[in-house]
Amino acid sequence: MPVSNKVSNKVSNKELNNKKALITGGSAGLGKALVEELCEQGWTVTSLDLKKPKGKLDYTFLKTDLSDRTVIDQLPEKLIEHGPFDLVIFNAGISATGKFEEMPISAYEKLMIVNAEGPMVLASQFANKGLMTAKSNMAFISSLSHYTGYPGAAVYAATKDAIAVYAKSIIKPFSNLGISVSCAFTGPLKTEHAVRHSPKNASDEDRMLPQEAAKLILPGILSGKSKVFNGYKTMAIAFAGWLMPPVVSYILLKTVYNKLDKNVF
Structure with missing residues (x-):
C-alpha cells in the first residue's frame, strides 16, 4: 500500500505551481533527474518508487511496488487525491542481463510487469478515470534497444519494444481525449543500474548523465512529440539499427554479450 513521504525545499520557479506531474521510478537514475528538473521548473510532482528518494526536493513520494499487479490495479483510485495530472511519465524499468536460458522465469515475469504490463x-x-487533465502529456521511456536489439537482455529489449509500439498505437485515440502521447528512446546513461548490468570493467565514458538526458527529452515530451531522443548521437544509433540490423547486432554481440561474466536480475 502506497505511503506518502513528503519532503520540501524552496524551488526557484513558482510559475507552474498549478501544474501536476507523476513520474514512476523517480528515486534514481533518469527518473530522479526528471523529478528534479520538474521541481526546479515549479511543477507539483508525485513520484512512485519502491525505495525512498535521496536528497531534499519539493515533491510527494509514494512507496509503490510496481512489480505487484495488485498494487498496480489499486493505484488509480489512490492517486485521485494527487491528480489530475498535466504530465505522466512512465519511467520505471528494470533489467535482467546474462544468458537467456539460465535466467529464472520469475525474473522475466517481474521484468515484464514493471516495464510493459x-x-x-x-x-x-x-x-x-479522469486522472489526466485536458491538454495533458503522457510519455513512456523506451530504449535504443527498440531499434538495435540487446543481446544478453532479450526480454528487457522485448518489453521496451512493446512499450514503444503501444505508445504509437494509442496516439490517435488518446488525442481524442486531449492527451498527447510521446515515447522517449534513451541511449546509454551513467547510472548505478547501468553499472550493475554492464560487463565487468566496462567504461562509462560514452554514457550520458541522467540530468543531461532529462533536460534533453522533457521539451519534446511537453511539446507532444511522438518520438523523443536524448541527442543526435542517440538518433544516429537508432537510424543505424534500423538501416543495418545485422551489423549493429554483431557489434553488440562482441561489445556486450560476449563480455557478460554473470547473470544479473
Whole structure:
C-alpha cells in the first residue's frame, strides 16, 4: 500500500505551481533527474518508487511496488487525491542481463510487469478515470534497444519494444481525449543500474548523465512529440539499427554479450 513521504525545499520557479506531474521510478537514475528538473521548473510532482528518494526536493513520494499487479490495479483510485495530472511519465524499468536460458522465469515475469504490463494498464486507467487533465502529456521511456536489439537482455529489449509500439498505437485515440502521447528512446546513461548490468570493467565514458538526458527529452515530451531522443548521437544509433540490423547486432554481440561474466536480475 502506497505511503506518502513528503519532503520540501524552496524551488526557484513558482510559475507552474498549478501544474501536476507523476513520474514512476523517480528515486534514481533518469527518473530522479526528471523529478528534479520538474521541481526546479515549479511543477507539483508525485513520484512512485519502491525505495525512498535521496536528497531534499519539493515533491510527494509514494512507496509503490510496481512489480505487484495488485498494487498496480489499486493505484488509480489512490492517486485521485494527487491528480489530475498535466504530465505522466512512465519511467520505471528494470533489467535482467546474462544468458537467456539460465535466467529464472520469475525474473522475466517481474521484468515484464514493471516495464510493459504495468504502464499499459495504468495508461488506460488514467485516461478512463479522469486522472489526466485536458491538454495533458503522457510519455513512456523506451530504449535504443527498440531499434538495435540487446543481446544478453532479450526480454528487457522485448518489453521496451512493446512499450514503444503501444505508445504509437494509442496516439490517435488518446488525442481524442486531449492527451498527447510521446515515447522517449534513451541511449546509454551513467547510472548505478547501468553499472550493475554492464560487463565487468566496462567504461562509462560514452554514457550520458541522467540530468543531461532529462533536460534533453522533457521539451519534446511537453511539446507532444511522438518520438523523443536524448541527442543526435542517440538518433544516429537508432537510424543505424534500423538501416543495418545485422551489423549493429554483431557489434553488440562482441561489445556486450560476449563480455557478460554473470547473470544479473
